[in-house]
Structures are given as structure tokens and as C-alpha cells.
Amino acid sequence: xxxxxxxxxxxxxxxxxxxxxxxxxxxxxxxxxxxxxxxxxxxxxxxxxxxxxxxxxxxxxxxxxxxxxxxxxxxxxxxxxxxxxxxxxxxxxxxxxxxxxxxxxxxxxxxxxxxxxxxxxxxxxxxxxxxxxxxxxxxxxxxxxxxxxxxxxxxxxxxxxxxxxxxxxxxxxxxxxxxxxxxxxxxxxxxxxxxxxxxxxxxxxxxxxxxxxxxxxxxxxxxxxxxxxxxxxxxxxx
Amino acid sequence: xxxxxxxxxxxxxxxxxxxxxxxxxxxxxxxxxxxxxxxxxxxxxxxxxxxxxxxxxxxxxxxxxxxxxxxxxxxxxxxxxxxxxxxxxxxxxxxxxxxxxxxxxxxxxxxxxxxxxxxxxxxxxxxxxxxxxxxxxxxxxxxxxxxxxxxxxxxxxxxxxxxxxxxxx
Amino acid sequence: xxxxxxxxxxxxxxxxxxxxxxxxxxxxxxxxxxxxxxxxxxxxxxxxxxxxxxxxxxxxxxxxxxxxxxxxxxxxxxxxxxxxxxxxxxxxxxxxxxxxxxxxxxxxxxxxxxxxxxxxxxxxxxxxxxxxxxxxxxxxxxxxxxxxxxxxxxxxxxxxxxxxxxxxxxxxxxxxxxxxxxxxxxxxxxxxxxxxxxxxxxxxxxxxxxxxxxxxxxxxxxxxxxxxxxxxxxxxxxxxxxxxxxxxxxxxxxxxxxxxxxxxxxxxxxxxxxxxxxxxxxxxxxxxxxxxxxxxxxxxxxxxxxxxxxxxxxxxxxxxxxxxxxxxxxxxxxxxxxxxxxxxxxxxxxxxxxxxxxxxxxxxxxxxxxxxxxxxxxxxxxxxxxxxxxxxxxxxxxxxxxxxxxxxxxxxxxxxxxxxxxxxxxxxxxxxxxxxxxxxxxxxxxxxxxxxxx
Numbered sequence: 001x002x003x004x005x006x007x008x009x010x011x012x013x014x015x016x017x018x019x020x021x022x023x024x025x026x027x028x029x030x031x032x033x034x035x036x037x038x039x040x041x042x043x044x045x046x047x048x049x050x051x052x053x054x055x056x057x058x059x060x061x062x063x064x065x066x067x068x069x070x071x072x073x074x075x076x077x078x079x080x081x082x083x084x085x086x087x088x089x090x091x092x093x094x095x096x097x098x099x100x101x102x103x104x105x106x107x108x109x110x111x112x113x114x115x116x117x118x119x120x121x122x123x124x125x126x127x128x129x130x131x132x133x134x135x136x137x138x139x140x141x142x143x144x145x146x147x148x149x150x151x152x153x154x155x156x157x158x159x160x161x162x163x164x165x166x167x168x169x170x171x172x173x174x175x176x177x178x179x180x181x182x183x184x185x186x187x188x189x190x191x192x193x194x195x196x197x198x199x200x201x202x203x204x205x206x207x208x209x210x211x212x213x214x215x216x217x218x219x220x221x222x223x224x225x226x227x228x229x230x231x232x233x234x235x236x237x238x
Numbered sequence: 239x240x241x242x243x244x245x246x247x248x249x250x251x252x253x254x255x256x257x258x259x260x261x262x263x264x265x266x267x268x269x270x271x272x273x274x275x276x277x278x279x280x281x282x283x284x285x286x287x288x289x290x291x292x293x294x295x296x297x298x299x300x301x302x303x304x305x306x307x308x309x310x311x312x313x314x315x316x317x318x319x320x321x322x323x324x325x326x327x328x329x330x331x332x333x334x335x336x337x338x339x340x341x342x343x344x345x346x347x348x349x350x351x352x353x354x355x356x357x358x359x360x361x362x363x364x365x366x367x368x369x370x371x372x373x374x375x376x377x378x379x380x381x382x383x384x385x386x387x388x389x390x391x392x393x394x395x396x397x398x399x400x401x402x403x404x405x406x407x
Numbered sequence: 408x409x410x411x412x413x414x415x416x417x418x419x420x421x422x423x424x425x426x427x428x429x430x431x432x433x434x435x436x437x438x439x440x441x442x443x444x445x446x447x448x449x450x451x452x453x454x455x456x457x458x459x460x461x462x463x464x465x466x467x468x469x470x471x472x473x474x475x476x477x478x479x480x481x482x483x484x485x486x487x488x489x490x491x492x493x494x495x496x497x498x499x500x501x502x503x504x505x506x507x508x509x510x511x512x513x514x515x516x517x518x519x520x521x522x523x524x525x526x527x528x529x530x531x532x533x534x535x536x537x538x539x540x541x542x543x544x545x546x547x548x549x550x551x552x553x554x555x556x557x558x559x560x561x562x563x564x565x566x567x568x569x570x571x572x573x574x575x576x577x578x579x580x581x582x583x584x585x586x587x588x589x590x591x592x593x594x595x596x597x598x599x600x601x602x603x604x605x606x607x608x609x610x611x612x613x614x615x616x617x618x619x620x621x622x623x624x625x626x627x628x629x630x631x632x633x634x635x636x637x638x639x640x641x642x643x644x645x646x647x648x649x650x651x652x653x654x655x656x657x658x659x660x661x662x663x664x665x666x667x668x669x670x671x672x673x674x675x676x677x678x679x680x681x682x683x684x685x686x687x688x689x690x691x692x693x694x695x696x697x698x699x700x701x702x703x704x705x706x707x708x709x710x711x712x713x714x715x716x717x718x719x720x721x722x723x724x725x726x727x728x729x730x731x732x733x734x735x736x737x738x739x740x741x742x743x744x745x746x747x748x749x750x751x752x753x754x755x756x757x758x759x760x761x762x763x764x765x766x767x768x769x770x771x772x773x774x775x776x777x778x779x780x781x782x783x784x785x786x787x788x789x790x791x792x793x794x795x796x797x798x799x800x801x802x803x804x805x806x807x808x809x810x811x812x813x814x815x816x817x818x819x820x821x822x823x824x825x826x827x828x829x830x831x832x833x834x835x836x837x838x839x840x841x842x843x844x845x846x847x848x849x850x851x852x853x854x855x856x857x858x859x860x861x
Contacts, residue, residue, distance in 0.1 A: 246410070246412070246413060247412065269606045269607045269608060270606065270607045271604050271605050271606050272605050272610075273579065273582065273583055273586075273605050273834060273837070274579075274605075274834050274837045274838040274841050274842050275605075275610035275611075275613070275614065275834075275838055275842060276607075276610075276842045277842065277843070277858050278607075278611070280842070281607065282607050284607070285607055285608050285611040286608065288611065288612055288615050290612065290615075290616065291615070291619060294619060294623075305560075308540060308551070309551040312540055312548035312549075312551065313548070313551060313552075315546065315548060316546060316547060316548040318550070320550065320552055323552050327551075327552050330551045330552045330553075330556075330557065331551070333557050333560075333630075333634065334551055334556075334557065334560055336630065337557070337560040337561050337564045337627075337630065338560065338564075340564055340568070340623060340626065340627045340630070341563070341564040341567060341568065341627075343623055344564075344567070344568045344571055344620060344623050344624070344627075345567070345571075347616060347619050347620055347623065348571050348575070348616070348620070350616075351575075351612055351613070351616035352601075354612045355608070355609045355612050355613070357601040357602055357603065357609075358601035358602050359601065359602030359603075359604070360602065363602070363604060365604055367586035367587070368413075368586075369586070369605065370420065370582065370583040370585075370586035370587055371413055371416050371417040371420060371586075371587075372412060372413050372416030372417070372837075372841065373413060375605075377606065
């Protein structure tokens, strides 16, 4: 059978030299994707529901301490370790390079979460509960997941879908910059760029050619679609 | 008609077999009925060749095909890309084929065994429950009143505790 | 004298069928207590199904915990019967005879209990049937590239295969039980015995079928635990992605199984007064088998640790150091029970023939094996690739109740089996004394002789 092809290959570039660790992207993601709220106790138990998290690492000894911020989200790997291990095909690779998660197919074996080296997969340990008036804030374009189901960053597939429908109505391709996931839209210093890596003139494709590029856990061979830029740090400022 | 003579020990039973052969019964209609297996030749030496292993082999082949169709066929019917793995992946298909092959081989073995032993045996058969306590039975299938008489005499003269048949309850 | 022979055989039948005598108050009390533990586990499971997995200790990153530990442990335990029964049958080890039935029954019940855990650990248990390949209106099929599907196939095959193997062994014994039964037991036993009489033809076919089934069930058993090991080995989790896992797991399973058979033999010997049949020689030989597999297990573990230590890959070393520092006590328990105690002690004949010593050692081995499963699963998941998400795992009352219920359920199933079916392979034991053993005058003494099996 032929492998399905698509003119789009979604990718993201995150510029770590611009990231201030403010966390606005995390909040935006939560708001856009109807992510459940977690209290302090459950957070400490390791049950937080962040699809996108800011990892903070401290380097060095006082007074030469630096904080490093790393926004970590689903890398949408082209050779995703989470996909072959799902017994029911709830995790699969779609032709546009996204790692898809099918909520109503997931039986909750959690094998995918074990095999994800980036630990970006999130499990619904309980049914979500939003105290009033938060249910009014839920995004109607995104389902609310029940307990027992795995979820993770989808590159705001609902926004990609919407853009594809609009483009189809107007009989054109999706323009560069038309699709903005919630995190990219919100980031104040503009550290997150999203677009079509298959289009060599798109912003993400140009940024991805930067000499500062790196990918996480490259040696594991997962071939992620998220490219980080790092290297023009404070020490270059003279 | 099947006659069953019940004996206390191996030697008596062996003498009975010899007596039956002398009385004109071919060895193929004589068999032992015991609750533990005796080595071949101690009592009778006329077991037919076993054929049920062909059913085991047949089961293995059917199972291997079924397993292959299950793993490769369903992947072909429902091709979803996962990782960089091919749609029809070699190792997983091999594993499923192997497991199904072994499963159907075992089922074939058991089915073949039951068919060869002709169990479950629903018919009326000559049997003495005391055989479970170590008595040794010698069974002979004879036709005609005269042969029945000679067989009974042979069994009794070898020291049978009792002679049963399959027509009387 | 001939009548004495029959009386002796009848008495030996009676002794070997002692477990099927009407139950006394002790049996009912034990069954009741075990039933209570099982009921608690069922309640805990219902609570989990209605509330969500939050009631367990599972978290991010440790997404597999006590349930999978149980799964691997029980599947491992189920290798007992295959190894003891099938391998000893094929190698014509004459001392296998009184042990066969107990080991085969243990296999069936432990794989049954183990096979429940993949269903218990699901986030959405009620949708488990998505994993079953059945034609449906959506055209959906499960993913055979997933190791969990291989698990499903292998465990289904093994449950069916070992149940058939158990029934095969039971067939002539059911006939003995049928012939000796009175009252209500006669009818079901007659049905189950399928009209077996014991003609020469039946015995010959039976012997060939036993050999063939033994030959088939051994590769299945090896494949089952290899497949279980691949649940871990095919992942990218540091500490799991190791090629030694399949043989390491298979040996671990055999170790666990052999130790459990020893424990069970000690228990049934006492409970059903089978001292005449389960003699010191049997325990001596089983202990030698246990010594051998403990040695092999220790060798595999050493190889695993040694290559990790020498290679010093940062993430694998991190997992290893975490294990040593955080889980030092379980590590010690595991090494104590699998290596430090069995190997030196089982080298002594006096220990091998001492029932109390063997009880302690065999229980220690299984405690150590359970700990080993824990040490494989939890430390690797706790300290995966991303340091920001390192965590720990503490099981809750839900998981502990279900674990206890698994042990109690196994015990209950075994008790029920022993109550209705002979727990000693009657015809196998009697075959040796009645048909195969003899005596012959050699020189100045009379020697015991034994007919060689074909």
C-alpha cells in the first residue's frame, strides 16, 4: 500500500535564547486544550496535566548560577517510540508528520507514556473537574477527555484543521504563519515559531537551518519535529 | 461380544493371553485393560501404529497460516503508520505466526489423541471398577457361541477372578 | 499374598486421593479466610474502576507499578509446571512422578491469575476488547506491532496449552477416581474421564500424546516469558533496553516456578499426609534443580550489572546508581534470596533433604523474585531520560489489596482443585511401582531394577 503523502509537514522551532521562562505558553495551552486542573497535592504526586511544561534547570554554584528554561512538549517524532507500542492504534503517525492521539480508542495501558523518552505524555487519572465558572471557558473545538485516557500536545490540531478548512474553501494552500498553536500565539518574546517544514521558504524551515539548531535526545533516533535554537547566550554580549 | 477377564497379577494375566492365543483367538483382538501402563509385550504386543501426530502437524500448518493472516493480513487491511516501522513488520508477524502455530499444534495433538483413542466412549463396554485398585483385565472380542465358550474357558483356567462381558449390565 | 497386593494398591490409591475426602472445618475456615481477602481485592478493584487510576500509586513517570510486577511474577510462576512436568517427562527423570500434578495445576492457576493483571491495570478496563482482533463495522484492527498484543497471543496460547496438558495428565487419574467414587461425585467424574478404560491401545496413544504435548509446551513456555520480557526490552527506557532480558526472564521464571513447586509440595505433603509419596529424594532433586537455576540466574544478573557498570552510559548509570541508593534494601533482599542463601545452602545434602530448610529457602527465593520484578520495573521508570520528571512510586491500599487477593485467589483455586481432583499423579506414581520396578539377583545381592522408558 502507498504511504499517504501530504504537502504539509508541521514543525516547531523554539528559540531558547529568547525564552524567558515566563510560562505564558503553558497557560495558553491549558486554556486552548481544555486541560484539567490539578491541585498542589496531586502535582506533588506526579500527576500534573501539563501538555507543555517549562523545565527549569539550575547550573553552576553561587554567585555564578544560571537558570535554564526548556519548554518541553510532544516532539511529534517521525520515528515515535510511542506509536508502535500502543496495542490499539490510539497513537499513530498522520501523513502531516503529527503524532496523533485518538482519545476514544485509548484503553489506557500507558505503554506509550513509558516509551516516550521526553515524558510528555499525560494520563487522565481522574475525570476532569472544573469548578464554576471555569466550564464557561472551555474550548468547544476540543474534546474533554475522560479518565483512563492518554493525552498530549497535538500542535493544536484543531487550529490546523480550521485553517485547512478555510484554505480549502478558498481553494488555496495554508499560508505560512496562518496556523498558530496557542503557545506560539501567546509567547511574549516570540520564542516559538510554527509552520510547514516541507515549505523551504517558511519561517520554521528557515529557522531550522540555523547553525544554532539542536534537537533533544538526537542520539535516540526519534527524529523529532521540534527544533530548538541555542547558543547566542549572554556570554556573547561582551 | 467382548469378554473381560479380571486377574490378580501380571503372571496370571499373561498366562491368560497365552491361553487365549492357544484357544484360537488372534492376538489383534486381545488387549489388556489396566489402570497403569505396562511396557509393550508384558501382556499384549499388538498396538497399531499411531497416526494422530499428522493432525498435530496439520494443526501447526493451519495455525501458522492463521497467525500470519492475523498479523500481516489485518495490518494490510488497516494500515496505520506507527513510528518508522513498516506496515507489515517482520518480527511481530513472525511472533504471532509462531504462537498461533503452537496453539493449533497443541489443539491438533489433543484432538488427534481423542480421535485415535476413540474417546469420549459412550458405548457400553466391559469394565470392572476394581481395575483401578490394581487388578489386571484381559479383554478379548469374539463372535459365535463356540469361540465365546473357548475364550471363557481359557480365561478361567488362567485364574480369572471373574469374567464380565459387555452385553450384561 | 496376591490379595495383599491389591489391598496395598487400594490403600495407596486411597492415600493419594486423600485430598478429595470430604472437607473438614479447617478446610472451610481456610477457604473462608482466603475468600475474604479475594473479596477485599474485588472491592478495591471496583473502587478503582469507578473512581479512576488516581487511587493507585501510578504517576508520571512511573506509569507501570504493582500490577505489572504482579503480571510478570505470576506469568513467571506459571513456568513451574512446564519445566518440572514437561522437561522431567522428556528426560525420563523417574523422580518426577509425585510432583507432576501439583506442578501442572500450579501452572494453570498462576497463569490464570497472571492473565487478569493486564486487564486490571488498564485505564479504561471496560474497553479491553479493543485489543481483541475481531471484525467490526469500523474496520478497526489492533496493532500487532505492540508487545502487548504478543503478550495476549502468548498468554492465550499458554493458558489453553497448559490446561490441555493438565487435563491430559488427569485423564487416567480421573478414571481411577471415578471407579472409586461414591455418591454425587460419580457422575461428573465419569463425564470428565470420557469413558477411559486403560486398554493397551489407549495407553500407547496416551504416552505418545504426553510426549508430543511436552515437546510443544516447552517452546511455548520459553516464548511466553520472552514475550513478557520484550514488553520491557523493546522500549527505549534506560535499564530496560537490554538484549539479555529474554533469557534472563525465562531463567527467572523457572527459578520462581521451581521454588514455588517446592513450597507447594511441602504444603500438600503436610496437609494431605502424603509423606509416603513425597520423600526426601524428591525434595533433594528439586533442590538440586533450584540450585542450578539460581546459579544461572545469578550469572545473568551479574552479566547485566557488569556490562552496565563497565559501559557507564550516563543515563543507564543514573538508573543503576538510583537503584543502589534509593532501593538498597530491596536489592539486598533480592540478592539474599536468589544468590546468597540458596547457592551455599543448597550445596549441602542435609539442607536439601530438610523440609523446614527447603520451605524457608523456597519462600525466600520467591520473595526475592517478586522484589526482582519490582527492581526491574520501578527504578528504570523513576529515573528515565528527562531529569525534570524523575519521580518515585509508592503503592496504595488498592494495589496492595489486589496483590493480596491474587495470592489468596491462587490459593483458593488450588484448594478447590485439590478437593475435587487428585493432587498426586496416581497412575504415574503407581506405574513405577507396579509396572516398571523389579528385582534381580546380581552376584551376592539383590538389586532393584527399573525398566527404561522408551
